[in-house]
Amino acid sequence: DAGVIQSPRHEVTEMGQEVTLRCKPISGHNSLFWYRQTMMRGLELLIYFNNNVPIDDSGMPEDRFSAKMPNASFSTLKIQPSEPRDSAVYFCASRGDTLGYNSPLHFGNGTRLTVT
């Protein structure tokens, strides 16, 4: 089990540029979550997929953010255009179905995004 894999680990970009973050969930897990973590706001849930379908995107800050899950083994979070206030650590997590919604989350190591 390779765990949840995120790329890149670090991303530094200039304001206005497009940023794409990638996530490979654990094989067999049917739920995928994108979180953002900052000192000020803590760990915020951005969007949640179940069986590749977006279930709740109420945490997505604004239209500049979009997420896709074209298949069960891949998801992207895109920011276009990026702004300095988007600087944060972005985590992807996946969840199996052994206990339904009570099943534990498995997190990746995150992508640290810096927008200058």
Added chain:
Amino acid sequence: LAKTTQPISMDSYEGQEVNITCSHNNIATNDYITWYQQFPSQGPRFIIQGYKTKVTNEVASLFIPADRKSSTLSLPRVSLSDTAVYYCLVGGDHTNAGKSTFGDGTTLTVKP
């Protein structure tokens, strides 16, 4: 929505037992209680989960009273490496199709 309340921070010394309590007054019948640990620059990591009474694994114990409105994570004989943020989650927020929302967590600092 089963919101949780935890202390913001706790200090301890190496070798001591640490107990972190989480309140979840609105826990639903089908909700489990799950604790995560997060080190700096890493994602949260699952450490223990339970439904009622007591659960123990190689890392921690989880005590859940009969009314399930609270739970206590117990870390035996902590070391410096147990310094981390600990999050308590209840269910997967079944009222919102299973999404999982984290609170502020408890920052545990273990001193030598």
